[in-house]
Amino acid sequence: MDMTLITQSVLASGPEIIIIIGACIALMLSLVPHPRQEAALIGFSLVMIILAAAMSYSLNDRPQSAYSGMFVVDDFSTFFKMLLYLGTALTVLMSGKYLAKEGVVKGEYYVLLLFSLVGAMIMVSGTDLLMIYIGLELQALSIYVLTGFLKKGVRSNEAALKYVILGAFSSGIFLYGMSLFYGLTGTTQLDQMAIILTAQDLAQDQNDPMLILATLFLLVGLLFKVGAVPFHMWVPDIYEGAPTPITGFMSVAAKAAAFAVIIRIFMDSLVVLQPVWLISVAAIAVLTLSIGSFVALVQNNIKRMLAYSSIAHAGFLLLGLVAGGDEGRSSIMLYLLVYTFMNMGIFAVVVLLNRGSDVGEPLTDFSGLAKSHAGLAFLALFFLFSLAGIPPTGGFFAKFYVLVALVSSGHVALAVIAVVLSAVAAWFYIRIIMLMYVAAPEGPRTIQITFSMKVVLLVTFMGTLLTGILPAWFLDLAGGLNGAAPLPGLG
Amino acid sequence: MMDLPLLSILIFLPLIGVPLLLLSRRDNMVRWLTLIILVADFLIATGLLIAFDPTTAQMQFRESLPWVPALGIGYKLGIDGISVWFLFLTALLGWICVLASWTSITVRVKEFMINLLVIQSLMLGVFCALDLFLFYVFWEAMLVPMYLIIGIWGGTNRVYAAFKFFLYTLLGSLLFLIGILVLYFHGGRTFDILALMAGSYDFPVQAGVFIAFLIAFAVKVPMVPFHTWLPDAHVQAPTAGSIILAGVLLKMGAYGFLRFSLPMLPDASHYFAPMMIGLSAVAIVYGGFLALAQKDIKKLIAYSSVSHMGFITLGIFTFTLNGLSGAIIQMFNHGITTGALFLFVGLIYERTHSRDIPSYGGMIKAVPLFGILFATFLLASMAVPGTNGFVGEILVIAGTFAVSGWAATAAVVGALIGAAYLLGLYRQMLLGPVRIPGNAKLWDLRLRELVCAAPLLIFVFWLGLYPKPFLSILGPTLDNLMSQTSPIIQAQGTRP
Numbered sequence A: 001m002d003m004t005l006i007t008q009s010v011l012a013s014g015p016e017i018i019i020i021i022g023a024c025i026a027l028m029l030s031l032v033p034h035p036r037q038e039a040a041l042i043g044f045s046l047v048m049i050i051l052a053a054a055m056s057y058s059l060n061d062r063p064q065s066a067y068s069g070m071f072v073v074d075d076f077s078t079f080f081k082m083l084l085y086l087g088t089a090l091t092v093l094m095s096g097k098y099l100a101k102e103g104v105v106k107g108e109y110y111v112l113l114l115f116s117l118v119g120a121m122i123m124v125s126g127t128d129l130l131m132i133y134i135g136l137e138l139q140a141l142s143i144y145v146l147t148g149f150l151k152k153g154v155r156s157n158e159a160a161l162k163y164v165i166l167g168a169f170s171s172g173i174f175l176y177g178m179s180l181f182y183g184l185t186g187t188t189q190l191d192q193m194a195i196i197l198t199a200q201d202l203a204q205d206q207n208d209p210m211l212i213l214a215t216l217f218l219l220v221g222l223l224f225k226v227g228a229v230p231f232h233m234w235v236p237d238i239y240e241g242a243p244t245p246i247t248g249f250m251s252v253a254a255k256a257a258a259f260a261v262i263i264r265i266f267m268d269s270l271v272v273l274q275p276v277w278l279i280s281v282a283a284i285a286v287l288t289l290s291i292g293s294f295v296a297l298v299q300n301n302i303k304r305m306l307a308y309s310s311i312a313h314a315g316f317l318l319l320g321l322v323a324g325g326d327e328g329r330s331s332i333m334l335y336l337l338v339y340t341f342m343n344m345g346i347f348a349v350v351v352l353l354n355r356g357s358d359v360g361e362p363l364t365d366f367s368g369l370a371k372s373h374a375g376l377a378f379l380a381l382f383f384l385f386s387l388a389g390i391p392p393t394g395g396f397f398a399k400f401y402v403l404v405a406l407v408s409s410g411h412v413a414l415a416v417i418a419v420v421l422s423a424v425a426a427w428f429y430i431r432i433i434m435l436m437y438v439a440a441p442e443g444p445r446t447i448q449i450t451f452s453m454k455v456v457l458l459v460t461f462m463g464t465l466l467t468g469i470l471p472a473w474f475l476d477l478a479g480g481l482n483g484a485a486p487l488p489g490l491g
Numbered sequence B: 001m002m003d004l005p006l007l008s009i010l011i012f013l014p015l016i017g018v019p020l021l022l023l024s025r026r027d028n029m030v031r032w033l034t035l036i037i038l039v040a041d042f043l044i045a046t047g048l049l050i051a052f053d054p055t056t057a058q059m060q061f062r063e064s065l066p067w068v069p070a071l072g073i074g075y076k077l078g079i080d081g082i083s084v085w086f087l088f089l090t091a092l093l094g095w096i097c098v099l100a101s102w103t104s105i106t107v108r109v110k111e112f113m114i115n116l117l118v119i120q121s122l123m124l125g126v127f128c129a130l131d132l133f134l135f136y137v138f139w140e141a142m143l144v145p146m147y148l149i150i151g152i153w154g155g156t157n158r159v160y161a162a163f164k165f166f167l168y169t170l171l172g173s174l175l176f177l178i179g180i181l182v183l184y185f186h187g188g189r190t191f192d193i194l195a196l197m198a199g200s201y202d203f204p205v206q207a208g209v210f211i212a213f214l215i216a217f218a219v220k221v222p223m224v225p226f227h228t229w230l231p232d233a234h235v236q237a238p239t240a241g242s243i244i245l246a247g248v249l250l251k252m253g254a255y256g257f258l259r260f261s262l263p264m265l266p267d268a269s270h271y272f273a274p275m276m277i278g279l280s281a282v283a284i285v286y287g288g289f290l291a292l293a294q295k296d297i298k299k300l301i302a303y304s305s306v307s308h309m310g311f312i313t314l315g316i317f318t319f320t321l322n323g324l325s326g327a328i329i330q331m332f333n334h335g336i337t338t339g340a341l342f343l344f345v346g347l348i349y350e351r352t353h354s355r356d357i358p359s360y361g362g363m364i365k366a367v368p369l370f371g372i373l374f375a376t377f378l379l380a381s382m383a384v385p386g387t388n389g390f391v392g393e394i395l396v397i398a399g400t401f402a403v404s405g406w407a408a409t410a411a412v413v414g415a416l417i418g419a420a421y422l423l424g425l426y427r428q429m430l431l432g433p434v435r436i437p438g439n440a441k442l443w444d445l446r447l448r449e450l451v452c453a454a455p456l457l458i459f460v461f462w463l464g465l466y467p468k469p470f471l472s473i474l475g476p477t478l479d480n481l482m483s484q485t486s487p488i489i490q491a492q493g494t495r496p
Helices: A003-012 A014-029 A037-059 A075-102 A108-125 A129-147 A154-185 A190-199 A209-226 A234-241 A244-269 A271-296 A302-323 A325-353 A374-388 A394-408 A412-437 A451-469 A471-479 B006-023 B027-051 B083-100 B109-128 B132-141 B143-153 B158-186 B193-198 B203-220 B229-236 B239-264 B266-292 B297-316 B321-352 B368-381 B388-401 B405-430 B437-441 B447-465 B468-485 B487-491
Strands: A064-066 A071-073 B060-068 B073-079
Touching: A003 A014, A003 A064, A003 A071, A014 A037, A014 A108, A037 A075, A037 A108, A071 A075, A071 A108, A075 A108, A075 A244, A075 A325, A075 A451, A108 A129, A108 A244, A129 A154, A129 A244, A154 A190, A154 A209, A154 A234, A190 A244, A190 A271, A209 A244, A209 A271, A209 A302, A234 A244, A234 A302, A244 A271, A244 A302, A244 A325, A271 A302, A271 A412, A302 A325, A302 A394, A302 A412, A325 A374, A325 A394, A325 A451, A325 A471, A374 A394, A374 A412, A374 A451, A394 A412, A394 A451, A394 A471, A394 B132, A394 B158, A412 B143, A412 B158, A451 A471, A471 B060, B006 B027, B006 B060, B006 B073, B006 B083, B006 B109, B027 B083, B027 B109, B060 B132, B073 B083, B073 B109, B073 B132, B083 B109, B083 B239, B083 B321, B083 B447, B083 B468, B109 B132, B109 B143, B109 B239, B132 B143, B132 B158, B132 B193, B143 B158, B143 B239, B158 B203, B158 B229, B193 B239, B203 B239, B203 B266, B229 B239, B229 B297, B239 B266, B239 B297, B239 B321, B239 B468, B266 B297, B266 B405, B266 B468, B297 B321, B297 B388, B297 B405, B321 B368, B321 B388, B321 B447, B321 B468, B368 B388, B368 B405, B368 B447, B388 B405, B388 B447
Parallel strands: none
Antiparallel strands: A064 A071, B060 B073
16 A cells, blocks of 8 residues: 555545544543633534534545545445534534533543544444444444443433443444354455355345345344334433433434444445345334334333334334335435434423433423423424424425335335324324423423524524425435445545 | 416415514514404405406416425416315405404414414415425425414313324325325326326226325315314314314315316226215215214314215215316305304304303394304305305205215205204204393404404305306316316217
8 A cells, every 4th residue: 555545545534533633632621620621622522523524525526435445435424424513513512501400511521422423434434344343333432431421320320331231232243244244255345245245146045044144133233223123122221311412412423323334234235135134124114113103102201202202213214224226225314314403403402401410301391381481392393293294394304205215116015104103103292292382381490591502403493494395405415426426446 | 467476475475474473572463463464365365366267277377496306396386266266265264263363362372373374374385286295295284283273272172182183184194195105106206286187097006096095085074984083173172273174174185085086096086986975975964963962062063064074075976067066166165154153153152151052042132143143154054045055065966866866865864954953053052041141141243253254144145146156267177177087988078
């Protein structure tokens, strides 16, 4: 590897490097005792994220492969990186208020968040299973710590421990699948694997137990990360225990990164394996949708309810995977974008409603919100209707596009199941709306909406609204990668 | 003049009023602003009706803009002889609703009026949309304000009623969405309604889509056995909510049949017609009997709606010119008379706070003007000759006799039952001794209330005595619809 190649590789991974350097500087900053330390850290993290975003944007014109084909910069990864920047920035903006309320202002928080972001970025850019695995672990390890960040809270500690154990378990499964693939093909690079699988006609033999095992292990490892049933057991506990902004981050950024990997592996490189997993994924998608929708009905804690709602949304996203093709892929991407806006929006509301000191978040917190804070209640209503998929919100168009992909690929029965279950899901979102608008408030309360929270609410609201009424532009973003051009410098 | 995007202005004028309302502080100012906006909207709608060219079946006042070109979605608007009437009806009931809520809504007035404005925009949009996606957005988004109107300003059991309303209609609409998507892919990836009408589809596709559409529209109409949400919603909804529900929302189901099921799925429509006629006949008689047994005024009128909407679906699925025009007239009539009945129930409820029929009696002595007008609308609902109801029902029954004697007999029986419960309501409420002494001292209708009732009264007699303008605007569109619905007959050159 000569110098130019190395320079090129380093340049290609510029955004990641910026964030890593940023995280290191933030770590040092966090050691400087200063009354305005937290504001400085928030500002610094945002600047680094914006810098990285600018870098990603400028790299977008030059799709390229780096580090001998282990890493790639293309439209696809840029789209997901932008999504990750957005999710992380919103999380950072939300965190100040939350940490102050819970009384755990610590600089490491932002450092870990940035590291988690790098991990996720490596995941979406990785074209080698090892690279993806490294990204996955970096992202997950940082989140394990963040989950347990409320040191004195029982729920937070329990959640962190559960997450570490189950996360390690799933990573093990992913690794095992990877090793089986290595055994089958002798490589961990996705494009090489695709070539070898096609050449050996391995993919044609769908009954080869080794191939089935390898595919399913890889898939299960990833499905665990997105919280698909039956690998969803961790989601409610961890969503409930983690600090609320981190829950938002997990539901949005971590999930997006995992879906990016799923798309990269199963819809792009190893699309030849589709017959092997199609039926199981379809079954898992339906199961995920139904368990998520039905169990959410009986939740009394807002974060647990949102956890099951996020499971249900994962089910919908998996339907996009089943649909396959360009439309399926764009539909997942658009869905994740919209989901980032609306879910971060509702989490921002939950953060604002937080009463501090590790008290639970009962649904009744929403009672009478419309009387005391009409504007906030309206925003919550908007996000909830978007999550339920009612037009003219982005949530509707996202679901609509997945359904288009499904019907287009001939899965009409699945589409019918999906809409029936989303009617079920609408029930629990509306329950909250009813609480806000009909129930009497539990007591006088004033919610102070800080400037950064206002920014979060504005961005998420505009995002949810615009994706709903002007979806064409966002569709181009998600669809621009269809027919991806062959990358220079590959092979 | 013609270059103005009149339909867009009509649709979005109420929505533009929302920020104005947000800025105003006093409740009375909010009321006046809403009234002014909706009256202005009504004037536009009246202008459209006058400028409407009754000699052609083409869509008029068309607008077309690309929206999501990648998916073949456009912002397309246009009206024909059917939709122009429903635009007018919606715009008319819009400001009547504001007047009807003038004193009955006292909490969160601003939010209530915003909801009224939003739902007005969406309802107008439904009747103008010439793109299925756009139609669906309007159709489904309408659930939200209606849900809030029932859920926040409704009666004691409002939460349950609002939930039921929302989930029933949502489930129906979502299946409708799947139907739309199937049609989209079989119609060459377009959501353009006119293009989809022009296409022809295999029978299995038509049948599947028809069923999906049927569930959505049947819930909305509502047809038996999907009608159980209606009484709950009506009883709990505030007066304006009931007027909108009965006056406009129910029509959208029937409008859906006319706009989509018949022209796009003619074969399936003919195939399922016997079932539809059967269900309609059941609805007419069964709804009537249910209404007979009610002690709650609003429930009685709600069940009478089920029965009357049965006439409409019956007329539609006879595929005869008489049946169809009768059905459309009946749709308009039902909006006028049932809207008026709910308005009057609301007016009397404001005075007595009771919907219990047996607790009334002798009201004609206490509130004579109310009594006379209420009686007029009851008679119109009963389809007494000279009122609008008569024209619609006679056409539907005439159309039905040509197709099915049994169904026509059921319709006649239903009309008789209708007379029984409506006259019964009249007798129990207005005649006889005053049962509750306080009722003798009620105040009669005031100017505001008379202003609400006057236009409705005009339409009762205008349509009842001289329906020709109505039929002439409808004519070309109906002929066109008939030809779309029966392509086989047309090919043989025997189209009526």
